[in-house]
Amino acid sequence: MTIEKNKKMNKGEVTQIERVANEMFLIKIKVAADFNSRPGQFVSILCDNHTMRRPFSIMNFENGEISVLFKKKGEGTAYIACLNVGDTVDFIGPQGNGFHCAPEKTLCVGAGVGVAPVYYLKKVLGDNAKLVAGFQNENEIPFCLQSEIDFIATDDGSLGGHGSIIDYLDAQINEYKPARICVCGPHIVLKLVAEKAKQHCIPCEVAMEKTMACSIGVCRGCVVTLNRNGKIDNASVCKDGPVFLGEEIVW
Amino acid sequence: MVDLSVKRGKLILKNPIMTASGTFGYADEFEDFIDVSKLGAVVTKAISLKPRPGNSWNRVIEVTSGMINSIGLENVGVEKFIAEKLPVLREKNINFVMNLAGSGMDEYVELARICEANKIGAVELNVSCPNVKSGCLEFGTDARTLGELVKSVREVYNGCLIVKLTPNVTRIEDIGLAAQENGADAVSAINTLKGLGMKLSFKNGKFSREQVIGGFSGMAVKPVALGVVNRLKQVLEIPIIGLGGISSMQDVLEFFAVGAEAVQIGTANFTTPDISERIIDELAVFMEENGFETLDELKAVLRHFPPR
Structure with a gap:
């Protein structure tokens, strides 16, 4: 009896894995020929002896490989960081809705490891996008992306602008005059960027992160509260998101 | 072709592999991963009389060989289930059990009435819900209360009535007997254990703590x-x-050995979304290769050699 391969469960070979910043790693995984993804979507990786898969934004999809940028923080990411070229990765994906890839002037904002999906978005949008990102210090900037980021801020001023990326947002918006803002990073950054966007009357798409148990929309473990035209409802980050309109989220 | 069917009174399944409530949504979500109609039965997410928004704080956390959840029974409510989910399940020929959650005896009875009216073939009572009318004690922790609940539901519902038992009690035998004596057709065991999962970290001179209090499930509870x-x-x-904690065919055989007639796959659906279909296939192959024609034969053998 053969077990048919289904579309959403994938196995891919690690083609590259390297440390690209302090505790930050880049892994490239060869994917099936019919794989396709868009910026803002994620993959959910099985970690040996762990119940919950770990979700990661796709940082790039090119030449039959996906790139994933991750920070070594706990047991799951420690497991992935120890993988070697040639190892097999079991993942579900691409999952989620992703950013709208409309060809309009887009300010892509990333904070920390959250730079990954907005980097991908910038790559897809090309000349229609500007990528700005904030990091704790220069050691936290992934070297593979440094030259791709149009403006960098660091909390300690060790590289680029001194301070939070939020501090520079007004100037960036006034200078670049984007038609929309797309952001990924820690919860507080998402909230503040969404507020700034609202002040400037620019639509804002935020890529949310939440601990997920299933990553396929059944467990309701990763919900956020949305306010859509006055109607309060839960949405799951994994299936309905991870990208939401900033103005709809009940922060 | 081996016969995987289960026939025990009103409990009739084409094979013994079911999926547990809360881990399989309303089934259609899994169509990207498996042929859902192959399952013995899908137990739906718990359905309450009114829609429930669930809990608002962190809902899930991983622990060693398992997880803790505090979803808070978020669900669409029975009305929407009947209108939107039920037709899909029926159209796709998915054998399902409706899991019912109430906050009082009357709510369970009303839900059961609705199930009877809509010809729902099987229900599973989630009795780990707090009884709002008697100090929020869970129905499933007191044999007399549980007995009354089962009796009241039985009076209005004629389909297969399954009672899902909580392990958070001293004498589970008394609870099981109360279900049986009051007309239950089957019991399912176990619901989640009560637990607390914590992730504590110390960075830059400061502790940070992430924590979820709720139901403990996964391989560790087997x-x-x-x-x-x-x-x-x-x-x-x-x-x-x-x-x-079932995550393999081996686990299924272990449950057969101690007397289970069927099993439910729960948390493992999150780790490996196609696990239930794989186990059905593996079980069929195992039986065929080893000369078991029916599930009853396999169970008899498993139960009739003395444990060492």
Whole structure:
């Protein structure tokens, strides 16, 4: 009896894995020929002896490989960081809705490891996008992306602008005059960027992160509260998101 | 072709592999991963009389060989289920059990009435809900209360009535007997254990703590579940559906060995979304290769050699 391969469960070979910043790693995984993804979507990786898969934004999809940028923080990411070229990765994906890839002037904002999906978005949008990102210090900037980021801020001023990326947002918006803002990073950054966007009357798409148990929309473990035209409802980050309109989220 | 079917009174399944409530949504979500109609049965997410928004704080956290959830029974409510989910399940020929959650006896009865009116073939009572009218004690922790609940539901519902037992009690036998004596067709065991999951970290001179208090499930709970099924089997005549930490065919055989007639796959659906279909296939192959023509034959062999 053969077990048919289904579309959403994938196995891919690690083609590259390297440390690209302090505790930050880049892994490239060869994917099936019919794989396709868009910026803002994620993959959910099985970690040996762990119940919950770990979700990661796709940082790039090119030449039959996906790139994933991750920070070594706990047991799951420690497991992935120890993988070697040639190892097999079991993942579900691409999952989620992703950013709208409309060809309009887009300010892509990333904070920390959250730079990954907005980097991908910038790559897809090309000349229609500007990528700005904030990091704790220069050691936290992934070297593979440094030259791709149009403006960098660091909390300690060790590289680029001194301070939070939020501090520079007004100037960036006034200078670049984007038609929309797309952001990924820690919860507080998402909230503040969404507020700034609202002040400037620019639509804002935020890529949310939440601990997920299933990553396929059944467990309701990763919900956020949305306010859509006055109607309060839960949405799951994994299936309905991870990208939401900033103005709809009940922060 | 081996016969995987289960026939025990009103508990009739084409194979013994079911999926546990709360881990399989309303089934259609899994169509990207498996042929859902192949399952013995899907137990739906718990359905309450009114829609429930669930809990607002962090809902899930991983622990060693398992997880803790505090979803808070978020669900669409029975009205929407009947209108939107039920037609899909029926159209796709998915064998399902509707899991019911109430905050009082009357809510369960009303839900059961609705199920009877809509010809729902099987229901599973989630009795780990707090009884708002009697100090929020869970129905499933007191034999007399549980007995009354089962009796009241039985009076209005004629389909297969399954009672899902909580392991968070001292004498599970009494609870199982109360279900049986009041007309349950089967019990399923176990629901989640009560637990607390914590991630504590120390960085830059400061502790940070992430924590979820709720139901503990996953591979780590299997010995508890096997223990409970084993105890229930000593006293019950109605069939027992075993669940708790099942993630392989081997696990399924272990539950058969202690007396389960069917099993439910729960948390493993999150780790490996196609696990239930794989186990059905593996079980069929195992039986065929080893000369078991029916599931009853396999169970008889598993139960008739003495444990060492």
